Amino acid sequence: MSKKQPMLLLTPPLFPAEAPMEREEFEGIPCNYCHGNGWFWGMDGRLERVKQTCPVCRGRKKLKAIVTIQWVADEGDNK
Numbered sequence: 001m002s003k004k005q006p007m008l009l010l011t012p013p014l015f016p017a018e019a020p021m022e023r024e025e026f027e028g029i030p031c032n033y034c035h036g037n038g039w040f041w042g043m044d045g046r047l048e049r050v051k052q053t054c055p056v057c058r059g060r061k062k063l064k065a066i067v068t069i070q071w072v073a074d075e076g077d078n079k
Helices: none
Strands: 021-030 039-043 049-053 062-070
Touching: none
Parallel strands: none
Antiparallel strands: 021 062, 039 049
């Protein structure tokens, strides 16, 4: 079965001094905590099973990844 994977290809900007930071957003990623349900089975005070809203996606079923890239000079060895 095919799988969709978001990918980010890194290339430095033409003018890194003017724009040293970049920000990319990837939306629509299914929540792994609740498996995309928006809820999971939990226990109440009387130890009965109840649906609880997912604390990670807050019931929205999907997550958004925000990737911030900061371009700085490489201070490592130049070998």
